[in-house]
Amino acid sequence: MKRAIICFVVSISCFLLSGCWDRTELNDLALVTGIGIDQKGKEIELTAQLVVPKKLGAGASMGGNNSGSSGGATIVRSGTGKTLADAIAHLQEKLPRRLFWGHVKVIVFGEKAAKAGIRAHMDFLSRNPQMRLRSNVVVSDKTAKSVLELLPPIEQSSAEVLRELSNSQILMNITLKDVLQMLSGETGAAALPMVTLLPIEKEKTPLETIAYIDRTAIFKGDRMIGSIGDKLTRGALWIRNEIEQANITVSLKGAEGKITSTIIRANTKLIPSYKNGRWKMTIDITSRDDVLLNATNLSLYNEKHIHQLEKALAQATIERVNATLKKVQKEMHADIFGFADVIHRKYPKQWNRIKNRWDDIFPEIEVKVKANVVVQRPGMNTTPQGIPEDEVEK
Amino acid sequence: MEKGKISALQLAMMLYPAIIATAILLVPAITAHHAKQDMWLSPIWAAVTGVITVFIAVRLFNYYPQKTAIEYSEQIAGKWLGKFIGFVFLFFYLHVSGIIVREYGEFIIGNFFIRTPLLFIMGSMILVCAFAVRGGVEVVARLSEVAVPVVIVVIALFIIMLIPDMEIKNMFPIFEHGIMPSLKGAIIPQSWFSECFLIAFLLPYVANQKDGQKYALFSVAAICSTLVVVNFTVLFVLGNITARFVYPVMSAVRYISIADFLEHLEAFVMAIWVAGAFLKIAVFYYVLVLSTAQWLRLSDYRLIVFPIGFLILLFGNWSAPNVMELSHFLGTSTPFYLNTVQTVIPLLLLLGAKWRHRGKKA
Numbered sequence: 001m002k003r004a005i006i007c008f009v010v011s012i013s014c015f016l017l018s019g020c021w022d023r024t025e026l027n028d029l030a031l032v033t034g035i036g037i038d039q040k041g042k043e044i045e046l047t048a049q050l051v052v053p054k055k056l057g058a059g060a061s062m063g064g065n066n067s068g069s070s071g072g073a074t075i076v077r078s079g080t081g082k083t084l085a086d087a088i089a090h091l092q093e094k095l096p097r098r099l100f101w102g103h104v105k106v107i108v109f110g111e112k113a114a115k116a117g118i119r120a121h122m123d124f125l126s127r128n129p130q131m132r133l134r135s136n137v138v139v140s141d142k143t144a145k146s147v148l149e150l151l152p153p154i155e156q157s158s159a160e161v162l163r164e165l166s167n168s169q170i171l172m173n174i175t176l177k178d179v180l181q182m183l184s185g186e187t188g189a190a191a192l193p194m195v196t197l198l199p200i201e202k203e204k205t206p207l208e209t210i211a212y213i214d215r216t217a218i219f220k221g222d223r224m225i226g227s228i229g230d231k232l233t234r235g236a237l238w239i240r241n242e243i244e245q246a247n248i249t250v251s252l253k254g255a256e257g258k259i260t261s262t263i264i265r266a267n268t269k270l271i272p273s274y275k276n277g278r279w280k281m282t283i284d285i286t287s288r289d290d291v292l293l294n295a296t297n298l299s300l301y302n303e304k305h306i307h308q309l310e311k312a313l314a315q316a317t318i319e320r321v322n323a324t325l326k327k328v329q330k331e332m333h334a335d336i337f338g339f340a341d342v343i344h345r346k347y348p349k350q351w352n353r354i355k356n357r358w359d360d361i362f363p364e365i366e367v368k369v370k371a372n373v374v375v376q377r378p379g380m381n382t383t384p385q386g387i388p389e390d391e392v393e394k
Numbered sequence: 395m396e397k398g399k400i401s402a403l404q405l406a407m408m409l410y411p412a413i414i415a416t417a418i419l420l421v422p423a424i425t426a427h428h429a430k431q432d433m434w435l436s437p438i439w440a441a442v443t444g445v446i447t448v449f450i451a452v453r454l455f456n457y458y459p460q461k462t463a464i465e466y467s468e469q470i471a472g473k474w475l476g477k478f479i480g481f482v483f484l485f486f487y488l489h490v491s492g493i494i495v496r497e498y499g500e501f502i503i504g505n506f507f508i509r510t511p512l513l514f515i516m517g518s519m520i521l522v523c524a525f526a527v528r529g530g531v532e533v534v535a536r537l538s539e540v541a542v543p544v545v546i547v548v549i550a551l552f553i554i555m556l557i558p559d560m561e562i563k564n565m566f567p568i569f570e571h572g573i574m575p576s577l578k579g580a581i582i583p584q585s586w587f588s589e590c591f592l593i594a595f596l597l598p599y600v601a602n603q604k605d606g607q608k609y610a611l612f613s614v615a616a617i618c619s620t621l622v623v624v625n626f627t628v629l630f631v632l633g634n635i636t637a638r639f640v641y642p643v644m645s646a647v648r649y650i651s652i653a654d655f656l657e658h659l660e661a662f663v664m665a666i667w668v669a670g671a672f673l674k675i676a677v678f679y680y681v682l683v684l685s686t687a688q689w690l691r692l693s694d695y696r697l698i699v700f701p702i703g704f705l706i707l708l709f710g711n712w713s714a715p716n717v718m719e720l721s722h723f724l725g726t727s728t729p730f731y732l733n734t735v736q737t738v739i740p741l742l743l744l745l746g747a748k749w750r751h752r753g754k755k756a
Contacts, residue, residue, distance in 0.1 A: 180635050180638070184638070
């Protein structure tokens with residue numbers, strides 16, 4: 001009897017051990033690598049870039065067979081709706097597999113969508129438990145779809161391209177978390193990298209190119225109000241202390257040709273001060289550089305020339321930063337530099353009085369830029385190469 | 395009734411997950427909401443409650459050695475009032491266990507198993523805990539001894555991996571609105587610390603009882619420092635948006651990305667959360683079952699393990715209609731609720747015990 005009961009219990013439990021009743025196999029999922037959000041009239045168009053698993057990794061074994069035609073490791077599908085969630089529902093209708101958002105690398109906003117406001121989309125993107133705060137966010141100068149449907153020649157997807165470009169930090173590198181922080185921060189402004197299509201080479205299909213980051217979109221509140229070019233963006237990066245790689249080319253007085261140096265390490269401090277009811281901001285930049293190229297006939301082993309070079313580099317940096325300030329602070333009135341946060345941190349009491357008037361105060365702040373550049377090493381060359389010894393100015 | 399013996403260190407190891415498991419998930423957001431950039435200070439204020447509660451529990455235990463709170467409340471307050479106080483404890487621990495199970499279930503479902511029925515998640519956890527509780531205090535203590543070091547190591551690893559994404563400037567300005575916001579932020583965590591009163595039910599089974607207080611205080615210190623470090627981490631990573639996330643630690647851990655491949659680590663959060671919640675529920679469950687048996691003067695508590703498990707499941711199901719209300723309850727009522735039962739009533743009991751022992755040497 002006892003044995004029978006045990007046998008019964010064991011066989012019953014087999015039903016419980018049959019595994020996951022709501023399992024989702026990988027081949028039932030559509031892995032989304034990039035999301036594009038466009039405004040179409042009053043509706044939102046959502047474009048998802050999906051991985052085509054068959055094509056992934058096939059390139060290596062098939063050798064040259066695929067060349068000529070596109071790589072095609074990804075496809076795009078779109079859906080429209082009143083909100084982003086609505087659009088996703090419509091997108092799902094057109095897909096045999098369930099959408100999976102856990103691998104979204106990049107979120108692209110079309111310029112129109114960015115100008116219409118991104119807050120509602122941001123809420124959805126951060127509320128969804130599959131989505132990641134690490135995804136990069138960019139704005140496209142055309143539609144988001146036109147960026148995602150590209151089939152880049154080197155990387156597997158245009159989403160991957162954008163992520164690598166963002167991570168290289170030559171221009172802005174903004175993640176979903178950063179956007180949320182900027183939108184809910186004190187500054188009332190945000191800056192997002194902006195991408196444009198690289199012109200297509202001859203004999204390539206129209207999709208065989210990449211989108212690259214070449215500008216920065218400036219947001220006031222959650223709406224895009226304009227953009228600045230790559231030079232001004234670099235100025236903004238200097239102020240935001242986000243500069244990682246930079247080459248600066250200057251010419252020295254009394255010498256023909258130019259000298260380019262590259263930044264090894266750079267640091268920017270924002271120092272606010274408050275006197276007689278006026279705010280002042282000092283931007284204190286220090287950087288350590290190496291010489292990359294010397295097309296002049298000056299020997300950089302001469303202390304005097306190095307000092308001259310350092311001064312010129314500092315001047316070039318200051319000019320760059322000032323140009324950015326002129327455009328962004330004086331014309332766009334958008335505090336993408338985080339001045340508000342700096343003042344809040346240093347003068348919390350005064351900040352509480354001015355925070356409601358920040359939009360009026362910010363353009364009026366007097367900014368002083370200081371730069372201190374130290375050139376550390378000359379590279380592999382001592383005196384300039386390729387000219388006779390007696391023409392070098394020691 | 396309970397023949398097992400645990401060491402004082404094991405007591406500390408049981409106390410640690412009993413508080414930390416839920417405190418690092420929902421509480422940072424509540425603290426951040428009140429304290430903003432001073433949120434890292436709040437656990438330090440909150441720990442004061444833990445210290446007070448431990449002192450009360452140990453003093454009471456010294457008056458009535460080898461007795462649990464249920465037993466000595468009858469001796470202090472008389473039969474009927476004592477029974478009533480015992481019933482308050484029982485009902486309280488039943489309700490709180492239900493809430494903990496619910497928190498566990500909501501976290502698992504909200505983040506991972508979106509379409510799985512809540513009852514199934516809660517039920518399976520209670521079933522596993524029931525087996526541990528039937529094993530007695532030694533089993534629960536040894537499980538803690540195994541799991542707690544793992545939990546601590548994993549939390550430490552998360553923090554180390556988040557270092558590249560930390561921005562220390564997020565903690566400034568300190569004391570922007572004075573000390574009040576950080577104190578306000580401490581109100582909720584301090585009610586978690588009142589759960590230290592659990593030791594009043596466990597102390598009789600500690601072998602080296604003289605060390606009981608020392609190790610309980612050590613546990614309070616460990617909990618406090620863990621909370622401070624965790625709050626620092628989420629503050630440094632998420633900054634001004636910490637309060638916008640239901641589970642800030644989870645959101646921060648999901649942000650980890652090292653060398654493009656060490657990412658998507660949330661499964662580990664789930665692992666430590668399941669381990670921590672298991673221990674927490676097991677400790678509460680054990681205390682509840684043992685106290686009920688003592689209250690009813692049963693000879694063996696094993697009989698009522700499963701029936702009470704079923705009750706916990708029901709209370710978990712009934713405790714709140716949705717996460718928003720659960721979070722609201724935790725964010726508003728807990729200081730009154732948890733502190734009344736676990737700090738104020740014990741304090742009154744202690745005063746009663748002092749009065750009864752007046753003239754005598756304690």
